[in-house]
């Protein structure tokens with residue numbers, strides 16, 4: 001349930017952008033969400049609908065961009081995105097280095113954040 005504090009932070013940031021840019025209202029917001037952040041876009045949407053009332057971003061369209069976790073190959077040092085859904089669909093092991101076929105490990109801190117990417121307003 002850490003979506004609510006995240007939504008409150010977003011609303012503060014979008015209000016600040018609106019006043020800096022002179023937007024009457026914000027139409028669209030792009031948000032980057034880390035694959036391992038534990039933040040559910042659908043929860044963000046729900047909180048946004050209620051918490052957004054009275055803010056510049058009230059009723060704005062939310063677009064989510066996934067920031068994948070990165071793996072680093074212990075053998076060749078290759079860094080690659082952890083894409084478990086794509087790998088599963090293609091029958092691949094999502095932890096295996098695509099360059100040399102050895103095991104990769106999680107690169108610390110990747111895919112763990114969530115942040116405002118851009119704001120479109122009028």
Ligand SMILES: [Zn+2]
Pocket residue numbers: 073074075076077078097098099100101102
């Ligand atoms: Zn490798």
